[in-house]
Amino acid sequence: MALKVLNIVETAYRATIEEQDDTILWITTAMRGGGADVDVLLRGNAVNYGVKGQDASGLRFGDKTQSHPPRIEDDVKRLIEKGAKVYVVADDVAERGLERTDLVEGLERVSRTGIAPLCSAYDQVWHW
């Protein structure tokens, strides 16, 4: 049976400026491009990855300007468009004062108590 993995992303904005993306969303997208069956759960501060209108542009050191700032919102949307399920912990969203309308379309909400049953639907859970 084909392996099915849930990538849990909890550490948010880890070197996203230097990497020009979130490295776990990136590796998830890369693996899915190779046919891997891997979905994503955003929890803790990483729920902010689903927020619309993020703008990390403008970084400049001397005459060196960053050409491609991270566009996490677009990376999340790309994963959803490519068929990945991207879950977001609703409790973590609420605790951060975010409304449903603040988030991009297509995110699947799961309660904190729903995380364990969700994990049981996967062969492996990778907590990043």
Place this chain on the structure above:
Amino acid sequence: MSDNKTITFALMDAPYENARSTTALRLIDIAARRGYNINVFAYEGAVGLPFTKQSPHPNAVHGRDADEEDHPLPYQWIESIAKTAEASGGKLDWINCGLCVDERGVHEALEFARRGTPGDLWKWAESSDNTLVIPTK
């Protein structure tokens, strides 16, 4: 005696930054002693672990010269774990995320620590008994 189990690790931490790197190598060492076949996918800063230009140094605060200080070098630990695995009937295989190596310029690595891609992690996960991710925080 080997029980022919295969375990894959995904590591992210750079050497000398926190205890997770040492903890990860402790776990890998235990698996090596038990004869497991071990795959390690080094992602991001972890590609520095098998970097062979790590150098010992004296430590004036400790009052020791370089030989006396005998500073731990993670690449030597990994090399030793690989020998342990082999002696126990298992094997340590190591892939560095190639793009992560390029970003950091740590091209000089242990001979068996080759370049790879996220696809290699997935193939390993598919063929392993289990996978343990130890990310940086």
